[in-house]
Each structure stands twice: as structure tokens, then as C-alpha cells.
Amino acid sequence: MWFSEAGEIVEMFRSSFPLSFLFFVPIIILISPVSPVYAAQEFNVYRMQQFDLQGSSYGCKNSLVNMEARPIDAKMLTRRCVVARLRDVTMPKFRDLLTQNAGALLVILPENLSDLSSEEREHLQSLERDLMAEETTLPVYFAPETPELQEIYEDLVHGASGDTAATAWEALLSSATANGFQMVVSGAQSKALPEFQITNIQGRLSGHGIEEQLPTIVITAHYDATGVAPGLAFGADSNGSGVVALLELARLFSKLYTNSRTHAKYNLVFLLSGGGKFNYQGTKRWIEENMESTDSNLLSDVAYVLCLDSLGAGSSLHLHVSKPPREDSDGGILLKNLETAAKSQNPPVEFSLQHKKINLADEMLAWEHERFSIKRLLAFTVSHLSSPKSLDRTTILDTRDRVKPEWLSTNIRVVAEALARHIYNLTSQGDFTLFTDAVATQEEAETAWLEFLTAQPRATQLLPPESLFLSMLETTLSRYLKDVRRHTFKADKRDPEFVFYTGAVYPMNAFNVKPAVFDLFLAAGIAAYLAVLYLAATNFHLVYSGLRKVMASSSPKVKSN
Amino acid sequence: MTFFHFGNCVALSYVPYVIVYKCSGLAEYSAFWKCVQAGGAYLFTQLCKMLLLATFFPESAAAAGGLDVTGEFLKCTVDLADLLGLHIVMSKFAGKGQLKFMIAGMGWATAELVMTRVVPLWVGARGVEFDWKYIQMSLDSNVSLIHHISTAMLVWLYGRSDLQKSLVPVVLLLLGLACYRPLIVEILIHAVGLGSWMLLMAKAAFTSCVAMVALQMYLGIPSQLVNSHY
Numbered sequence: 001m002w003f004s005e006a007g008e009i010v011e012m013f014r015s016s017f018p019l020s021f022l023f024f025v026p027i028i029i030l031i032s033p034v035s036p037v038y039a040a041q042e043f044n045v046y047r048m049q050q051f052d053l054q055g056s057s058y059g060c061k062n063s064l065v066n067m068e069a070r071p072i073d074a075k076m077l078t079r080r081c082v083v084a085r086l087r088d089v090t091m092p093k094f095r096d097l098l099t100q101n102a103g104a105l106l107v108i109l110p111e112n113l114s115d116l117s118s119e120e121r122e123h124l125q126s127l128e129r130d131l132m133a134e135e136t137t138l139p140v141y142f143a144p145e146t147p148e149l150q151e152i153y154e155d156l157v158h159g160a161s162g163d164t165a166a167t168a169w170e171a172l173l174s175s176a177t178a179n180g181f182q183m184v185v186s187g188a189q190s191k192a193l194p195e196f197q198i199t200n201i202q203g204r205l206s207g208h209g210i211e212e213q214l215p216t217i218v219i220t221a222h223y224d225a226t227g228v229a230p231g232l233a234f235g236a237d238s239n240g241s242g243v244v245a246l247l248e249l250a251r252l253f254s255k256l257y258t259n260s261r262t263h264a265k266y267n268l269v270f271l272l273s274g275g276g277k278f279n280y281q282g283t284k285r286w287i288e289e290n291m292e293s294t295d296s297n298l299l300s301d302v303a304y305v306l307c308l309d310s311l312g313a314g315s316s317l318h319l320h321v322s323k324p325p326r327e328d329s330d331g332g333i334l335l336k337n338l339e340t341a342a343k344s345q346n347p348p349v350e351f352s353l354q355h356k357k358i359n360l361a362d363e364m365l366a367w368e369h370e371r372f373s374i375k376r377l378l379a380f381t382v383s384h385l386s387s388p389k390s391l392d393r394t395t396i397l398d399t400r401d402r403v404k405p406e407w408l409s410t411n412i413r414v415v416a417e418a419l420a421r422h423i424y425n426l427t428s429q430g431d432f433t434l435f436t437d438a439v440a441t442q443e444e445a446e447t448a449w450l451e452f453l454t455a456q457p458r459a460t461q462l463l464p465p466e467s468l469f470l471s472m473l474e475t476t477l478s479r480y481l482k483d484v485r486r487h488t489f490k491a492d493k494r495d496p497e498f499v500f501y502t503g504a505v506y507p508m509n510a511f512n513v514k515p516a517v518f519d520l521f522l523a524a525g526i527a528a529y530l531a532v533l534y535l536a537a538t539n540f541h542l543v544y545s546g547l548r549k550v551m552a553s554s555s556p557k558v559k560s561n
Numbered sequence: 562m563t564f565f566h567f568g569n570c571v572a573l574s575y576v577p578y579v580i581v582y583k584c585s586g587l588a589e590y591s592a593f594w595k596c597v598q599a600g601g602a603y604l605f606t607q608l609c610k611m612l613l614l615a616t617f618f619p620e621s622a623a624a625a626g627g628l629d630v631t632g633e634f635l636k637c638t639v640d641l642a643d644l645l646g647l648h649i650v651m652s653k654f655a656g657k658g659q660l661k662f663m664i665a666g667m668g669w670a671t672a673e674l675v676m677t678r679v680v681p682l683w684v685g686a687r688g689v690e691f692d693w694k695y696i697q698m699s700l701d702s703n704v705s706l707i708h709h710i711s712t713a714m715l716v717w718l719y720g721r722s723d724l725q726k727s728l729v730p731v732v733l734l735l736l737g738l739a740c741y742r743p744l745i746v747e748i749l750i751h752a753v754g755l756g757s758w759m760l761l762m763a764k765a766a767f768t769s770c771v772a773m774v775a776l777q778m779y780l781g782i783p784s785q786l787v788n789s790h791y
Contacts, residue, residue: 522566526572533576534580547776547780551781
């Protein structure tokens with residue numbers, strides 16, 4: 001009976017063509033595999049930052065895109081991937097995209113970020129600041145311009161002109177001939193990294209005498225960088241230059257400290273801190289650990305803390321303090337030394353003291369030294385920037401070309417001289433240069449370090465403890481310093497101060513697609529072609545007889561044979 | 562693109578086969594099963610060819626993108642086996658001459674269509690990306706239908722004893738041309754740099770010329786002049 005029923009079903013399909021058609025087509029559609037990815041264009045796109053800091057979220061929450069592309073000035077942007085050049089993206093326009101419920105935004109950055117005009121730089125930097133000020137659900141991507149991307153963009157702008165056609169027929173035609181693009185970013189949605197560890201690396205040089213009784217000078221620089229897209233944050237000046245300066249200081253003073261005649265009576269502690277762009281999380285934890293723990297006497301007798309931040313993209317130097325130091329204190333002496341050292345350079349380096357009180361109401365601290373100042377440690381930051389509000393510290397424009405090795409080298413020399421004058425008590429000795437010959441600063445080595453630091457993006461979330469970059473820093477420090485240690489920490493589980501998310505770089509596919517109208521046109525064309533073919537086939541005897549006539553007239557001999 | 566696009570491509574490549582089958586009189590002789598047998602013969606011939614190629618023609622280390630004329634020539638020579646296969650198929654079938662080569666050509670072309678076009682269309686034409694090449698592929702399958710039928714016709718003509726002796730070299734030449742068609746196409750692509758649409762047009766023109774000449778010779782055979790049913 002089972003078989004007879006099956007036979008009936010088969011019979012049913014055989015008798016009715018439309019029924020079987022309706023039955024099989026959906027099945028075929030269902031069983032057909034998920035459309036395979038054969039993209040003509042594939043390029044890397046850099047997603048906007050996404051992180052939670054101190055309880056509030058920043059950046060873009062989503063990462064997946066599978067939408068048709070549109071230029072930014074198109075009328076209909078709902079559920080579309082907007083592709084725009086950097087100069088066309090403004091904050092009002094961005095808000096407009098949000099209200100129109102656009103699906104995604106792809107910003108095409110100029111090919112070479114270093115030759116932007118100053119207006120364009122300003123535009124990009126303020127855009128970065130405004131984008132990062134709040135949270136958005138719109139996936140925002142950045143991509144450097146390539147010839148392929150430019151082609152896509154031009155096609156898009158050209159294709160969108162159909163929206164403004166005069167007649168409906170023209171609009172239909174232009175939509176049928178237009179080249180559309182489907183932008184696809186697939187993979188997993190970005191997800192939180194609650195277990196992410198931020199790494200600090202510390203090392204020390206012990207002074208001459210009983211170590212516990214000597215005052216300590218802490219020299220610190222944060223090694224991470226930031227920008228609107230973590231995958232593009234190379235941070236050459238902020239804070240690649242600070243790291244280079246710290247490494248150079250470590251090298252110079254390790255040389256001096258190995259010689260018993262130049263072994264000073266100060267302990268030097270070097271700290272490369274992580275999470276600096278996220279309100280100096282690394283520094284904060286490091287201070288807490290060293291203050292709380294009873295066995296560590298690292299911070300028991302600190303003369304002062306010297307923070308190095310952004311030393312390479314300007315020729316002047318500024319000492320940022322939270323409280324002006326008294327003249328006879330260690331801080332006052334260092335200030336005086338810095339002034340003399342800056343003056344003794346050739347040409348003299350402009351130097352000034354910048355005083356800014358800590359504003360505890362602010363969400364973000366202005367400088368790294370404020371972390372120490374809060375804990376009542378004498379601390380200051382050396383930087384070529386005169387104001388902490390400068391956007392140069394948080395931009396993707398901070399690339400290798402921004403840092404001039406000469407400036408960096410001079411600034412390092414000034415800091416080294418000032419430090420040396422202080423720890424060897426040479427303040428009143430007048431004008432002289434200490435770091436020459438065997439202990440001179442090496443500009444080539446500094447440049448090489450800068451190249452290494454800017455060879456990869458250094459956003460905090462891209463530098464987990466196991467990253468090669470951190471082990472490289474650690475190895476280098478341990479070449480010069482003693483007792484080099486890593487110190488890693490996680491955010492608190494219940495009330496995390498910072499949460500990072502996966503997904504900085506994604507491959508984006510641009511599929512060349514045609515609108516549905518085009519398929520209709522094509523179907524009509526094919527139907528016409530088949531009709532012609534059918535007519536030709538049914539009237540093939542005409543061809544026969546025609547050929548036969550030709551043959552009969554040309555070679556009558558054939559018949560007689 | 563979409564499933565609709567796939568449907569378009571399938572219609573473009575398969576419907577002409579159906580039209581030819583219905584209109585050439587094959588349907589009236591219920592030659593469907595014989596066509597399937599011819600298709601089986603096609604499969605067997607391809608298997609033999611592949612064995613031959615794999616055994617005697619090692620992968621030549623020609624530079625990628627370059628044209629390896631000798632290698633291609635040798636490969637096309639193996640295609641002579643196709644002609645042999647067609648001949649055997651036709652010698653096995655009883656029936657009128659016209660029917661014989663129609664069955665062989667139809668079966669051969671259909672088998673080739675199923676074997677070489679279905680999967681690329683299924684995978685490619687349904688992808689997100691739009692490309693004209695699937696439409697071109699479908700049109701190309703129409704051209705190859707004409708090609709296979711005319712080849713079968715030529716093979717059949719060659720086997721006829723009442724073919725004019727003066728026409729034998731012409732038949733051989735055309736057979737050679739049909740056989741070395743892929744090589745000629747390759748050379749055309751490299752030498753002239755034809756675009757894909759021009760190449761398709763050239764193929765169509767070339768094939769229809771061969772077909773017209775073959776048809777004329779076929780009509781020149783005395784028996785056809787006497788008992789043609791038109």
C-alpha cells in the first residue's frame with residue numbers, strides 16, 4: 001500500500017505541470033547551497049573603535065554588513081551601506097545617516113595620510129573626536145583608497161544618477177544598466193573580551209649604596225596608541241616617541257650605572273605602561289599594586305616620576321605639572337636642569353612649564369603624571385605638546401612621517417642631560433654636554449626603534465600579553481635593566497573599568513550585482529531569442545529548399561550523375 | 562545573482578536543445594532512448610580520452626598565461642577519438658542517414674551540456690556576483706549544439722560510398738577544422754586578443770560556416786535528392 005500511494009503522488013506530478021513546478025522550485029531553492037563567495041573585489045577594512053570605559057560604551061557596536069552600497073548623497077539610505085570619501089563625511093551628515101537608519105558606513109581615507117592639507121587634517125581629527133564621543137549601532141569602517149575602491153566609488157556615484165532621471169522610462173533603463181555593489185562583511189559579530197589582560201613592563205637600575213635607603217626616580221611611558229580605528233592606530237608620536245625615549249634613557253643610564261665611577265645614588269625604575277589611552281589604566285593598577293603590597297618598596301621613597309609622552313613631532317619641550325614644584329625640591333631642581341639643558345642645545349630648544357590642576361570631575365585624566373599626583377607623588381610629564389587637549393594624541397594621522405628623528409633625538413638628549421645633572425648633582429656646574437662619545441644618543445638606533453614601533457597598529461586591544469611586540473620590548477629592556485618583570489591585570493569581573501571587543505580588521509567583499517529589473521529585461525531578451533530560434537527551426541525546410549535551388553542552378557551535373 | 566538569473570541561464574542553454582529535438586523529427590521517431598545511448602557513448606569516449614591524455618601526455622611545464630601550441634595541438638589530436646566515437650555510434654544505429662547523425666549529434670551535445678555546463682551554472686550563476694560569462698556560457702552551448710550536429714554529419718558523409726570523390730578532401734578538411742577548433746580558438750584569443758563577446762561571435766560564425774558547407778554536401782548526396790521528405 002505504501003508503494004501504491006507513492007505511485008499516486010508520482011502520477012499527480014505527471015498529470016499537472018504547474019503543480020510539480022510549484023512543488024519542486026521551492027525545494028530546489030531550499031536545498032541549494034548558501035551562495036558561494038566569489039567576489040571580484042576583496043579589501044581590508046578597519047572597524048571603528050568599540051570599548052567600554054568606566055561604565056559607558058563608546059564606538060560602534062555592530063560589525064556585520066550585507067547591504068547594497070550607496071553614495072552618501074543618495075536619497076534612499078535606509079538599510080544601505082553608505083560609501084563616502086573622507087571629505088564628504090561630516091557630523092551633521094553622520095547624524096542624518098543615523099536618523100535615516102542607514103545600514104553601514106564605509107569611509108574611504110586618502111591613500112596617503114601624511115600629505116593631507118591642514119584643513120583636511122583638522123577635519124579628520126575633529127571627526128574622530130566627535131565619532132568617538134558616543135556610542136552608535138551603525139557599523140563604521142575605514143579603508144585606505146585603492147584603485148579598485150576608487151573604481152567602485154565612481155561606479156556608485158554614476159549609478160546613483162539614475163535617481164534623478166527625467167522620465168520613469170529613463171530611470172528604469174538606467175537602473176537596469178547600472179552597476180550595483182553588494183558590500184559584505186561576514187564572520188562573527190564583534191564580542192567582548194572580558195579576559196583581556198593589559199600588560200605593564202618594568203625594570204630597574206639600582207643606585208650606588210644600600211638600595212633600600214636610596215631615593216627612586218620613576219621614568220614611565222605608555223606604549224599604546226589610539227585612533228578612530230584601532231587597526232589604523234600606529235601612534236608614532238603618541239606614544240611611539242615616548243617609548244623610544246624611554247628605551248634610549250634605559251640604554252644610556254645602564255651604561256653609566258655599570259661603571260663604578262658613574263654609579264649614581266639614585267635608583268631608577270623604568271615602566272612601560274599599557275592602556276594609556278584608556279585613562280592610564282596600566283599606570284593606575286601599577287601604582288595600586290606597588291602602594292598596597294608590603295614587600296615592595298618601589299614607591300616608598302620616590303624623588304619624582306617623569307612621564308614621557310609625545311616627544312617626536314615638535315621641536316619645543318613643555319613640562320606639565322599639576323602643582324608648580326618648590327624651587328629647592330627635587331622637582332624644582334629638575335625643572336632648572338631641563339631649562340639649562342634645553343638652552344645648551346644647538347639650536348636651543350624652547351622650554352616652558354605648563355601648570356594644570358587635576359580636574360577630578362573630568363572623565364579622563366589629561367596626562368599620565370596625574371595618576372601619580374593623585375597619589376601624592378611628585379610627578380610631571382615631558383611633551384612637545386603644550387596642551388593636553390590637543391587631538392594629535394588620539395588620531396590615526398599620527399603616522400611615522402609625523403615624527404622627525406632630529407627633533408626626537410634632541411628632545412631625548414635634553415631629558416637625558418637634565419636627569420643626569422640631577423642625579424650626579426651637577427646643577428651648578430654651568431654649561432656642558434654630558435652625553436657625548438661612548439654615551440652619545442644614537443639617532444639611527446632611535447629611528448630604527450621608531451620604525452619597529454610604527455610597523456604595526458598598537459591599539460591596546462591588539463596587544464595581548466602574548467604578542468610579539470611586548471616580548472620584544474621586554475627582551476630589550478632586560479638587555480639594559482635588572483629585574484625586568486611583566487605585570488598583567490584584568491578588568492574587574494563585576495564592575496569592569498574597561499572592556500575591549502574583538503574585530504579591528506575585516507575583509508570586505510564588494511560583489512558586482514544587477515538590480516532585479518535587469519533580470520526581467522534579460523528574461524525578455526532570452527524569450528525573444530528563443531522565439532526566433534523556434535521559428536527558424538520550424539521553417540528549416542526553407543533553408544533546405546533554398547540551398548537545393550542554389551545547387552541545382554550552379555551544378556546541374558549532380559542530378560545527371 | 563538570484564535564482565531567477567540561474568533560471569534565465571538554464572532556459573537559454575537548454576531550450577534550444579528541446580526545440581531542435583522537437584522540430585527535427587527526432588521526437589516523431591521516439592529516438593529519445595537512442596539519444597541517451599549516444600550520450601553514454603560520449604561518456605565512454607571521454608573516459609578513454611582522459612586515460613590516453615593522462616598516460617601519454619604529461620603535464621607540460623608551460624609558463625602560466627603563455628600559449629603552449631604543441632601541447633594544445635597534441636591534446637586536440639586526442640580529440641580525434643571523438644570522431645571515432647561518433648562513427649561507432651552511428652554504425653550501431655539502424656535507421657535513415659538523416660536520423661542517424663541527428664541522434665548521434667543530439668546525444669553527444671546533450672551529454673556534453675549536462676557534463677560541463679550544469680555545475681558551473683549552478684554554482685556560478687546563483688552567486689551574489691553578477692557576471693556576463695554565464696550568459697555567454699549558455700550561448701556557447703547553443704553554438705556547440707550546431708557544432709556537434711555538423712560534425713556528426715561530416716563523419717556520416719565521410720562514411721558514405723556515394724559521396725562525390727572530389728568532395729572527400731573538403732570533408733576531411735572540415736573534420737580537421739572541427740576537431741582542432743579549441744586550438745584555433747586559443748590562438749585567436751592570444752593573437753588577436755578577442756574579447757569574450759567577439760570570441761563568441763567568431764565561434765558562432767565559424768561553426769555556422771562549417772555547418773552550411775556540410776549541409777550543402779549532405780544535400781548533394783543523390784539519395785537525399787531523391788527521397789527527401791520535404
